[in-house]
Amino acid sequence: MMQRKRTGDLRLIQELNRSIILDTIRKNGPISRSEIAKIIFVSPTTVTSAVAELINEGLVYEDGVGNSNGGRKPVLLRFNPSAHSIIGVSITNSYIKIADMNLEGKIIRKEVHPTNQYQGYDIIQLILDKVELFLSNKLDIVNCQGISIITPGIVDAEKGVITYNSKLNLYDIPLKQLMEEKTNLPTFVDNDANAYVLAENYFGLFSKFNDLIYITIGDGVGSGLMVNGSIYRGYRGSSGEIGHTSVVPGGIRCECGNKGCLENYVNWPAIYSKIVSAIMTKGRDTNIKDMVSNDLNKIKPNIFVQAVNKGDELALEILEDVVHNLAIAITNTMHFFNPEVIILSGDIIQDNPLFLKSLNEQVTQKVITVLKKEVNIHSTSLGSEFQLLGAAAVLLHWKFKFQIN
Numbered sequence: 001m002m003q004r005k006r007t008g009d010l011r012l013i014q015e016l017n018r019s020i021i022l023d024t025i026r027k028n029g030p031i032s033r034s035e036i037a038k039i040i041f042v043s044p045t046t047v048t049s050a051v052a053e054l055i056n057e058g059l060v061y062e063d064g065v066g067n068s069n070g071g072r073k074p075v076l077l078r079f080n081p082s083a084h085s086i087i088g089v090s091i092t093n094s095y096i097k098i099a100d101m102n103l104e105g106k107i108i109r110k111e112v113h114p115t116n117q118y119q120g121y122d123i124i125q126l127i128l129d130k131v132e133l134f135l136s137n138k139l140d141i142v143n144c145q146g147i148s149i150i151t152p153g154i155v156d157a158e159k160g161v162i163t164y165n166s167k168l169n170l171y172d173i174p175l176k177q178l179m180e181e182k183t184n185l186p187t188f189v190d191n192d193a194n195a196y197v198l199a200e201n202y203f204g205l206f207s208k209f210n211d212l213i214y215i216t217i218g219d220g221v222g223s224g225l226m227v228n229g230s231i232y233r234g235y236r237g238s239s240g241e242i243g244h245t246s247v248v249p250g251g252i253r254c255e256c257g258n259k260g261c262l263e264n265y266v267n268w269p270a271i272y273s274k275i276v277s278a279i280m281t282k283g284r285d286t287n288i289k290d291m292v293s294n295d296l297n298k299i300k301p302n303i304f305v306q307a308v309n310k311g312d313e314l315a316l317e318i319l320e321d322v323v324h325n326l327a328i329a330i331t332n333t334m335h336f337f338n339p340e341v342i343i344l345s346g347d348i349i350q351d352n353p354l355f356l357k358s359l360n361e362q363v364t365q366k367v368i369t370v371l372k373k374e375v376n377i378h379s380t381s382l383g384s385e386f387q388l389l390g391a392a393a394v395l396l397h398w399k400f401k402f403q404i405n
């Protein structure tokens, strides 16, 4: 028994070394074997045997020679992101995105399917079928590292189970197991906001931060917490439920059963109903009406943002209200976690500099003195494909164990 355990430990150490070596080449390439050994404090023999494996698998290739300090010129190594692929899947309330990507999150092929308001097992069946169909058109399945699925709600990432997603009516769905049975590919499942924190770190502008909070505002409001370079998941994976923090005592009843949750004051349905009720019941005059030619169904987040940028009075009032409630929740979060940076994403934040300016100001007013200079709220740096980049980051995190920073 003892002997077997030791062998197991040794294999584990070899795998960990391999991951660290691959990650070092990814970040520092072109780089020589001896430089790698110096950077990560392992023996040159360990580097040489791990690199041989990585070259064999196509993950690393030799590319030219470096300068020598006398002896033979060292051969340089580079990461090869295109030798392997990732199938990324992003689930939202309204659509499913599926993409074939390389190991740098570059999209090779993409499909978007409406969810048709499916819920429960119907939506799961739809996802399984669409992914299977997508894979049937993929030629190089041998080099596919797996499927990475991200979704709002509470996810047990270790087991690949969607524990709770009230909007899609999903409870304890073993999605990893179902997808692996269907496709025979290793599958990873994680919460979307956790995925976006990882993606900001791997692909975005925030790679040098160790403590950051990512808040996503859409139909729901969620957040991902990176604490000391790791995703903070909490005991049952439900950390970061910032949408259900109380901001208005005795306020609007929330689907969670509580009253006055942040989500119901800052999500798009809340903003939309405020605009419509101001126009319909209060007879408010606003540019928004003209922008949609009086068809209120056409009011979308980008229309609201355009109205804000034009200085429309109603849009600015509603924005002020959203910022006020969000500032309360962010102030509480800052006092708990003391992040270096807070990153926001969502349609109402996109191209909305006034939102960020006003939010930064209000949070600065509210936080304790020692944090006043530390308020650092930005919009996401991931661009329009943030969901698929999030999915890619989850696979890189679990399978390749790429390190943060």
Ligand SMILES: [Zn+2]
Binding pocket: 243, 244, 254, 255, 256, 257, 258, 261, 263
């Ligand atoms: Zn709630």
